[in-house]
Amino acid sequence: MYGGHLGTPSDCKVVLNDTRFWSMDESQAQNAILSLLGEVSPRDLPKVIQWMKNGSEIEELTTSNADVLLRNIADDLRNCLPVEAMVASERQAVENIQRLQKPTIHVDAFLYNDDTIDILCEEGKMSRNYCMSCGSTKTAPLDFVSHSFSIPELRFLFHHALPDLSGKTLLDVGSRLGAVLFAGYIYSSASRLDGVEINPELCDLQEKIINKYNFLDRIQVHHADICSQKTLLQGADVIVLNNVFEYFLNKEEQIKAWMFMYENLRKKGSLIVTVPGLKESFSKLQVNIQLSEWVEEIELDTDIFLGPDTDQDALSDIHLYKVL
Ligand SMILES: C[S@@+](CC[C@H](N)C(=O)[O-])C[C@H]1O[C@@H](n2cnc3c(N)ncnc32)[C@H](O)[C@@H]1O
Incomplete structure (x- = not known):
């Protein structure tokens, strides 16, 4: 059993809306920065560029209240x-x-x-x-x-990979510590975030956070085997499958679980996020799944600065599919 106390919710309600005024788009900002760098003496230019890459002030600029809450x-x-x-x-x-x-x-x-x-x-x-x-x-x-997404990966997922989730439902299959659910609550407008987790100790831990941070209005954790949750799978608009079965189930159970996903994730236009890609997962198993008849992969642009902590390889492992 895990121990420890979560304490009182002192920082629970961090203001999530940033009030900064944004007046430039990407290309305007690039032009302004290039023009400014053109005025820096050649001797100091490398130092300025180094500061832009690693300076703590730049990191602070890319850290929002939402990140602090996470x-x-x-x-x-x-x-x-x-x-x-x-x-x-x-x-x-x-x-x-x-x-x-x-x-x-x-x-x-x-x-x-x-x-x-x-x-x-x-x-x-x-x-x-x-x-x-x-x-x-x-x-x-x-x-x-790692059995969870990192905070930069979660920011990438909700701010760059997925579309606006207003009015949509998200299901995290194997919600573990709740990282996807909490980030979905904080970073997105998804109307409902469901997590299904087979391990009861991990469900208790997620419940503690949900209660402490008052996430009950949009998050629900279900202690269950995903193979008993047809209704949740069939109704979700976004389904997240992050390394969900590989380390936790034997080969036979993995095949059974993937076949259940294949049979029940059929809502046209719904989005499936997987780590690793489906091809890689299926290459190690003998599953009778015709990928091209089930889903279409949506290319993701991972060439984005999400903070110095970002593992670019981990971002490339994130795959997004649309159900046909
Ligand atoms: C790698 S973790 C995923 C973590 C989380 N989704 C994230 O991205 O941060 C996989 C989790 O899936 C759970 N799991 C494995 N098989 C499952 C099943 N059949 N039904 C529900 N949960 C399952 C495991 O207990 C584990 O906590």
């Missing part, structure tokens, strides 16, 4: 979970990760960004490397696996 939620969750952010009842998933070819550790990207990982490494609570031959100093980088 970070508060991540802090609360971190305080309730062990470092690897897996609960006691997830023994099977932990064993599956341990069986992977290359030594892999679970680091939850919603809870830990690069800075927090560095701090844990300094404190000796985590390592980025493993010893290749015990006792020697020969080390190699560990593979990291």
Whole structure:
């Protein structure tokens, strides 16, 4: 069981509407910046460009109150979970990760960004490397696996990948810590956000956050196997499937779950978000699914600055499909 207390909702109601006045579009801003850079002395230009890439002031400019609220939620969750952010009842998933070819550790990207990982490494609570031959100093980088989207990925999903969700419903299959649901509440106008999670401990944890932050009006978490939730699957406008079955179910169960998705995600025009892409998921399983008859992939432009913490490779793993 996870422990810890969520405390009182001191920062619960952060104002989400930014009152800054925006007067330029992308190309106007680019022209203005280029014209300004043209006036900088050649000696200082590289330093100014470096500052634009990494300066903390630039990071602050791209951090909204909504991001701060999500970070508060991540802090609360971190305080309730062990470092690897897996609960006691997830023994099977932990064993599956341990069986992977290359030594892999679970680091939850919603809870830990690069800075927090560095701090844990300094404190000796985590390592980025493993010893290749015990006792020697020969080390190699560990593979990291995350079971949640990071905050930059969630911002990409709701601000760039998905259309305006006003009046739409979103279903997160395997909602885990609730990262997609909370980000959907904060970043989008979706009228309803449903999460289905098979693990009861993780459902309790999501409920605690929903209650603390007063998200009950739009978020509901269902403790269930997704294969018992036909109605939710058939009615949703957006369905999120982030690495949902691979580490948690055996091959047979994965095939059964994907076939259930194929049979029930049929609402024409509904959107399916997956990590990794459907082709990659199905390449490891023997599923009888004709992708081209079911969905059409929508290309995503991942060439967007979402903050210095952004893992561009992780963004490229996000795939969006429209149901035909
Ligand atoms: C990788 S996590 C997804 C996290 C979350 N959707 C996100 O993006 O942050 C996958 C979750 O799916 C859950 N899960 C696996 N199989 C499931 C099933 N058949 N029904 C419901 N949940 C399931 C697991 O317990 C796990 O918490």
